[in-house]
Amino acid sequence: MNTPFWESNVTTELRGTSQSPAVSEKAKREARAKREREAKAKREREAKVKRDRVAKAKREREAKAKREREAKDKREREDKRKRNDKDRKPRHSSTPRPSASPTPTRSVPPSTSAPATSSTPTAEPTRTTLPSSTRSSGDDDGQPRDYDSQADFSSHQMQQGTPETEHWQDPHYSVSLDVSNRDLRFPDGEEFRMWVFDSEESGRGFPGPTLRPKEGEIFHAYVEPSMGPHTIHWHGMEPDPRNDGVGHTSFEIDDHYTYQWQAEPGRAGNPNYGAAGTYFYHCHVNTPLHAQMGLLGPLVVDPVVLADFPVSAGNRRAFADGPEYDIETESLIMPFSIDRRWHELGHAAGLSGEDVGLNRFEPTHFYITGGLLNSRREREGAVWAPSELPVNVIGNGKAPTLMRLLDGNYLPNKLTFYHPDGSPARIAELISHDGRPFRHSASQYGVAIPTSMHEDPKAHLFTHMLSMGAAERYDILLHPEVSGTYIMVMNWNNWITGARVGRKELRLVAS
């Protein structure tokens, strides 16, 4: 060890001093005493350093043991949860399924006639304090982390995992989804390799099964992709990051996960509330490819029924204070187009930086998929597509027909309605967009009446044509004046030049 600077200074000073013997003797004694004091202080310092070193080593040993204990606890929790999940999961359950209903399972829904000002109905949480399996005992710097906040979760997330659903509540609406890889025949006879979502009741067709929870219901989707990893993004619903299904900001499902969210109930005249409307779900892993491969399906949220907005038999409302429509003729229309080259690519094509051409989408096949929602029968191997659609003529004694439009492909679409005589038909009333009703806001602070419910006819949004982009949704009420066959023409346009690259017609048979 180097001599401290103050000790060498003292020595130099003593050596360089010339004094008398008596004074010198005294000075020597004093110098000796000083050296002894200093030596003692040094021993004490060194002893303290040693004690500190020993204590630090002990702390490190204990921290390591704690990390190991936590990792072991985490593994045991995971194993336990996996066992529980297997028990909960109907697909692998050894107990008989509660119902043979062709629709997703449904427990007693929350109050559906809540007054406009009621708070959100929720089920009693059955488990609220489960330990998080997203918690990690270490990070890049080796320091323990506790991922309790959403911000931490989003910025320190795992890439793939099988976390448990936090803040679990018993669902009112639950569905179990798988992913499969198969060839599907489209209406024009062409066959494409597709990846599709399927539920226990649906066949493995395209698009994925229609999911239809109601505002206020706790929604669960148990997902265990046979081929993975995948996620499900609930496009437009905006749950918390864990349940939003965006791989980059949460996690990709390694084995299984139960997504949980609740659609917010609407309030009359209030644009700040209500989730009823048209959405869709899709995989958010290597998203452009996985969505084009077919990993998407319709999601419709039905409104609560408000006391001031009762519903007649055979009808439903598009949103809580929205217009009534005829359930029987309600349709979902999804333009979809296919670039065959993409359907030869692998699950992770392009993810390692290689150029597989996902920046070029050059579809050669164009489809109007969808059909009548009420009579959709999901069948094995089927592509859901209408040959024509029935539509109610105004004044035929029925509520108007609602068409839910969902742009399911990457090219801009333009659709136009034509009268039976071939002239443009201004029969489409836009009532909501991306799950949000159009409202007439005469006053910033007053009641925001839906345009479709306004007493002034000029407030209603009528059109004969509509443009929409990828993932965009419009809900339209159709108001044909006379019976006969109207035509809906769907165009697909080039992103850059706007030139038409595809065209399909759909007959709307008004009566």
Ligand SMILES: [Cu+2]
């Ligand atoms: Cu996927």
